[in-house]
Amino acid sequence: MADGKILTINMGPHHPATHGVLRLVLELDGETIVKVTPHIGHLHRGIEKLAENMNYQQVIPLTDRFDYTAASLNNLGYCTAVEKLLGIEVPKRAQYIRVIMSELARIMGHHLWIGSHALDIGAMTVVFYAFRDREMIMNMVEEVSGYRLTPSYMRVGGLARDITPEFIKCLREFIKWFPTAVAGYNTLLTDNIIWRKRTMDIGVISAEEAVNYGLTGPSLRGSGVPYDLRKVKPYSSYDDFDFKVPVGAKGDVYDRYLVRMEEFIQSLNIIEQALENLPEGPVNVDNPLIFNPQIDDVQKDISALIRRFKIQCQGPVIPEGEIYHAVEGSKGELGFYLVGDGSESPYRMKVRSPCFILVSALEKLMLGHMIADAIAIIGSIDIVLGEIDR
C-alpha cells in the first residue's frame, strides 16, 4: 500500500492452492510478502500415538495416510524399518516388486504435483493429462492390492500377495506409453513462455541454505545437491538398478520442476529394469514368527493354525531395540524412528516427514516475492498435509 501499512491476510486452510489444509498468515507490503507464518495441524490424527497401541502389521494402513499421493512409498519406509529392527531381509522378488510399486507411487505423487502445480499457476490443461495417466497406475495398483489410493500392499516380511499376470501386462503397456505422455507434459510447460515467467527466479534457495534448512528430495536436488537416498544409502535392492539423479542449478521453482520432470523418466527406467529382471521365488520371508502360513496349511496343520492365530490375534513380537531408517519418498527423506520393547506394538514411532521440514522453509522461499508467487512456491515444494500433520 502506498502509505506503507502492512496488510495481514489469511490464506487457507480452505484455499485450493495450499495443497491441503495448510493455513498461511501472510503479511503484505503492497503486493510484496514481508512475513509468512504457516499454521499446521488441521489434519492431525495422532498416527504416531495410534501406532503405539497397534501391532506392527496393523500400523501399515496408517502409513498410507501420511503422503497419500504416493502411499506405497510410506509402506516401504515403514516395512523396511521394522525389518531392519528385526534383522530380516525379504526375498529378492519381494524387493523388486516393492521397487516397482514404490516407483509407480512416486510417479503418482509427481502426477498430482504437476497437475495441481500447473493448475494453481493457471495452466489448466496439464491436470487432465496427468490424471489420465495417473488413472492407469491407479488401475494397476487396484489390480494387485484391491485398493487404489491406499494400497497397504506391503507387509512386514514381504507383500500381501504376489503380482498378477494382468498387472504385468498393464505395466508393460504403461512403460511403452509413458515416455510419450511425459513428452506431452513437456510440450505443455517446459518451453511455455508464461510458465517460464511464472517460475524462473522465483523462490530461489541456494544449495547451502537448502542443506541448512534440512530440505530433501526434489526440492533439495533442485538446488544442485545430488542427495538421493536410493543412491546414498540403497535399500530394497536399489543398488541393482542403473538410474541418474537429476539435479538443478539455481534452485528456483523452474529447476525443481525440471528435476521432477526428469524423475518421471528415471522412475520409469527403474520400473523397466525391475520388471525385466524380476526374479522368481516367494514374496514373503520364511519366518514363522513374522509371517502367516499358507491358508491351505492352516486348514490341516495345527501348528500352522496356531501360528496364524497368534500372528492375527496378537501380532509378531519385535525384539527390544531402536532403529532409524529412511527411504527416498516422493517429497524427500521419509524416515521412521522405531523403538521396540519386546512386545507386539512399537513403544514409539516417530516419523521424519520431509514435508514438515519443507514447510519450515516456506518463509525463506517466499520473502520479497509477490503474493501471486506464493502459489507457485507452495506448488514447487510439493507438500502434502497428511504427512506434515500425521
Next chain:
Amino acid sequence: MVTLTIDGKEVTVPQGTTILEAARSVDIRIPTLCYHDRLNPIGSCRMCVVEIEGYTHPMAACTTPVDDGIEVVTSSERLTRIRQDSLKLILVNHPLDCPVCDKGGECLLQDLTFEFGIDQLEYQAAKVERDSQYASPLIRYWPDRCIMCLRCVTACQEIKGIGAISIAGDGYGAQVVTVDADKCQSCGECLQVCPTGALTEDLSRYKGRTWLIERVPTTCTYCGCGCQLELNVQNDRIIAVTTKDGVGINKGSLCVKGRFGYEFVNSDERLTKPLIKRDGKFEEASWDEALDLVAEKFSAIKGEYGPGAIGGLTSARCTNEENYLFQKFMRAAIGTNNVDHCARL
C-alpha cells in the same frame, strides 16, 4: 546350601531345590508346560529339559534336584530341537480348534508353539475323533484337546485332596476320566490349572474371547473367606469368573459357588421394585409405600409384644459396613439383641 552354575551364573540354593526353582530364583527362564507353582513337579511334558555338564542325556529341570558344583545349560540348539520335537509330538493329535476354543489367546500350548517357531509338523498320526464329554455338569472335557500334562489330576489330588479324576487308558486312547462322580464338587480346580482348552467351563462356553473381555478384580461375596476373583465382563455382562494364581487368600482356588454362581447377576428374574402382598397376590409398589408398611408393622408388633418379639437375620453376602448398620438398627431402633446371620451361603 548347594552352589551350582546355571548359564554361567553362580547360584546358591538350599539342598533339595530343583534346577527349575534355582534358575527361577535368578530370573533365568526355562520354558515349562506341565509344571505349575502350586503342584509337585509332574515331569510329563519334557519342555524344561536342560543340559548338565557330564551327563549324556538332558534332564528335566523341574524334577532334578540341584547338586553341588554342577554346570547347567538352559538353552542350546540341541535343547531347542528337543523342545520343538516334544511340542510337535503333543501337537500331532491336537484338533484344529483354536478359532472356536475358549482358551484361544491365553493358551500355554499356543504360546510355546509360537515361541519355538513351529510352522510345520513332520509327523502324522491317525486321527482319533472323540466327543467332548462332561467331567461334571459344569465342566466339559475335550479329550482331543488334552495334552496329558496331568495338571488337573494332580491338582484334584494335591490341592483339593479329592482325587475325583484320574487317567484311564494308555497311548492315544488315554484320557482323563471321572473316577467317582460323587466325589467331584465341581470346584473347577482342574479348570484353573489346565494349560489348554481341554477343560472348559460349560456356563460360559463360546460367550467371549480373551482379548474382548475385561477382567475386573473383586472379592467374592459368597462367604466370609474373601476369595479374590476376576469377573470376566463383556458388553456389561459377566460371562465367566476366573482367578489369578497366587493372588489373595485363595491363591488361585475357588469353590463351586465362587466360580460358577454368577448368572444371577444378569438374571431377568431379579426383583427391581418392592412387592406388597395384597389379597394374596404380590403387587409392585413404591419404596415409600413399602417402607411405610414395614415401619408400621414393626411398630405394631413392638407395641403389642415388646421389642424382644422381633429378631433380625442378616446375610454373609453383605459387607461389614452393611452388617454393622443392620445390627445398629436392630439394637438402637428396634431395641432388641436378637441379631444373627446365616454364617454361610
